[in-house]
Amino acid sequence: MTPQHAYATVNLPLEQHRSALRAHCYRMLGSYSDAEDLVQETMIRAWSAQGSYDPSTGEVGLRRWLYRIATNACLDFLKSASRRVSSASSSFSEISWIQPMPDRLLDDETASKETIALGFLALIQMLPAQQRAVYLCREVLGWTAAETAETLEISVAAANSALQRARETVDRNAGTHPMPSEPSESERAVLAAFIDAHQRGDAAAAFALMREDIRVTMPPLPAVYVGRDSIRPLLVQAFEAGMGEWRLVPTMANRMPAAVSYLRAPGDTAFRLFKIDVLRVVDGTVAEITTFDGRGMTTAFDIPEVLP
Known part of the structure; x- marks a missing residue:
């Protein structure tokens, strides 16, 4: 043979x-x-x-x-x-x-x-x-x-x-990274509201979805933001007029709700892949966001680099 x-x-x-x-x-x-x-x-x-x-x-x-x-x-x-x-x-x-x-x-x-x-x-x-x-x-x-x-x-x-x-x-060390809850209608609803707030550029609506002790991380960067007050500047910056316009696509990663974010910068004609946010939802609020650079994940997630 x-x-x-x-x-x-x-x-x-x-x-x-x-x-x-x-x-x-x-x-x-x-x-x-x-x-x-x-x-x-x-x-x-x-x-x-x-x-x-x-x-x-x-x-x-x-x-x-x-x-x-x-x-x-x-x-x-x-x-x-x-x-x-x-x-x-x-x-x-x-x-x-x-x-x-x-x-x-x-x-x-x-x-x-x-x-x-x-x-x-x-x-x-x-x-x-x-x-x-x-x-x-x-x-x-x-x-x-x-x-x-x-x-x-x-x-x-x-x-x-x-x-x-x-x-x-x-x-x-189990308390360092809490486990997510089981998927639910509430979890899907929070993801939909998260996407809607970003696409409308509504920082107040996005902020309202956040749990009081929310944690935001961006591996491989060492930064960690804990608490709603610490992430308020991030939301304001993300929705500034000079930043551009967002379009988000729902997905799932690691059995958790996630959003693929595309940004159309001022003067650009297309939405370009920017990041992937993985959400941990607890009691109808966003308890944790882990943000990844989306530009190396197109094949894995079967997503395009650019949206019209």
Whole structure:
């Protein structure tokens, strides 16, 4: 059998797991673009190592085999990237590589809201790479200690110890990045009002949507704004006549409501991609906005650079 024919025999079942592997790599790395690269690396490694896969293990065995390859590929990447968050940060300033994940690339089975939210991503980026892998295998994938140890080629005792330390770190810092609530009609209504206020240039309406203790961050920038009074100048500046006109498109990222913002500057004839705001909504108000540069996310979100 030639390599081309060999690939054809495994391509379909591998591709069926791409979404799950993307979510897993994204949790390991915190970056959409890096996750895409590592999923592709996983596919290459799987093709090269297909002789190690036991077809008698069925679909469950195939997925676990792929997760094992993906996990170790991510660990190899993290060794060279030297990424480690040394302490909790409310601004994502120590997680400059973090990127949003569009919901269109997630599936319900493998990417629940609590395991893909930006707050969860920030928390687990604090863990050393091996602890992070153990935590995800045990707490997200639901593997046993023995299965996790086998994947990482460590002892069961070492896997249990790593899990304990990881849980302690996550529990200790859980308040730094609160988890979002479940999706609701209220959440969708807040996003619609957020978009309407921006497109009308109504700073007062946008301000009224904000929770008293709202937090605004803009990774990779270290800035963090906490409280309505601290963001009032930002809103005023965004809606100044000299800034231009906004057009926003609703979307979803990390199982959270989001808005893609386009700006038509004075004298321009088109709306140009500017940013993506991911919202955390609590009790009908905007509790947190995480703002990302939209210009590197066109492929991920399937959005144009320019609107007429």
